[in-house]
Amino acid sequence: xxxxxxxRGLLFxxxxxxxxxxxxxxxxxxxxxxxxxxxxxxxLWPPAAHDVRLAALPAxxxxxxxxxxxxxxxVALMALRGRGALQPAFLELPLNLPAGVPQVLMTxxxxxxxxxxGVELVAELTNARLRLHVLHQDLPVVAExxxxxxxxxxxxxxxx
Amino acid sequence: MxxxxxxxxxxxGAFFYAxxxxxxxxxxxxxxxxxxxxxxxxxxxxxxxxxxxLQAESLAAGLKLLLIWPLALAASSAVAYAIARRADRLGVxxxxxxAP
Numbered sequence: 001x002x003x004x005x006x007x008r009g010l011l012f013x014x015x016x017x018x019x020x021x022x023x024x025x026x027x028x029x030x031x032x033x034x035x036x037x038x039x040x041x042x043x044l045w046p047p048a049a050h051d052v053r054l055a056a057l058p059a060x061x062x063x064x065x066x067x068x069x070x071x072x073x074x075v076a077l078m079a080l081r082g083r084g085a086l087q088p089a090f091l092e093l094p095l096n097l098p099a100g101v102p103q104v105l106m107t108x109x110x111x112x113x114x115x116x117x118g119v120e121l122v123a124e125l126t127n128a129r130l131r132l133h134v135l136h137q138d139l140p141v142v143a144e145x146x147x148x149x150x151x152x153x154x155x156x157x158x159x160x
Numbered sequence: 161m162x163x164x165x166x167x168x169x170x171x172x173g174a175f176f177y178a179x180x181x182x183x184x185x186x187x188x189x190x191x192x193x194x195x196x197x198x199x200x201x202x203x204x205x206x207x208x209x210x211x212x213x214l215q216a217e218s219l220a221a222g223l224k225l226l227l228i229w230p231l232a233l234a235a236s237s238a239v240a241y242a243i244a245r246r247a248d249r250l251g252v253x254x255x256x257x258x259a260p
Contacts, residue, residue, distance in 0.1 A: 019224060075199045076175070079183030079187070079196055083188045108241065112233060117240055131248070
């Protein structure tokens with residue numbers, strides 16, 4: 001608990017330093033903001049529930065960046081070709097991740113990955129699933145969603 | 161060298177913004193348009209911010225520009241989800257090529 005508070009406080013202090021562009025005269029207000037942000041983060045995202053493994057973060061970020069670029073490039077090409085390039089469909093994807101932050105992160109990141117936008121996250125206990133809108137029904141979105149799921153599971157140190 | 165790289169990133173960013181806007185205008189339904197906004201425009205924003213950060217006067221100012229990206233990504237992906245979910249609830253069917 002203390003360790004988590006320390007890390008989050010340090011993160012928010014770095015954020016303040018960036019927002020103040022390195023100036024030193026705002027740190028009184030800054031320290032209040034850092035304490036308030038740490039408190040809010042503990043209230044909204046209790047430690048121990050799902051903690052991010054820092055060791056898995058670089059691989060996740062690399063995966064995310066690569067796929068953001070792919071997704072943006074793909075949809076840009078489709079926009080240049082017009083609606084003839086589309087064959088949209090809805091798709092229902094069963095989720096293997098635990099409820100809470102991992103499922104929400106999965107839903108949000110999928111909207112930035114190639115070909116998919118999250119439409120509805122159904123967080124039922126035994127039958128969690130995600131309704132997706134797919135730009136073209138022949139895209140390999142299920143395989144890519146499973147790859148993302150593995151990355152998120154590794155990020156939180158859970159099984160998927 | 162930095163100026164060239166920065167300029168190239170700004171141009172690439174502008175291309176993705178243009179493509180995203182083109183998608184917004186040309187795609188047939190609300191769901192497809194969300195793809196264009198959530199992906200192409202965000203990539204454009206990332207390129208523009210990276211290009212500007214290379215020209216920043218201090219490390220903190222550069223990082224501040226880069227910080228905009230994850231915040232805008234989180235907002236736009238959450239908003240895309242909210243719009244798509246609402247459209248689905250209202251019974252908006254996705255556009256199909258065979259039944260326009």
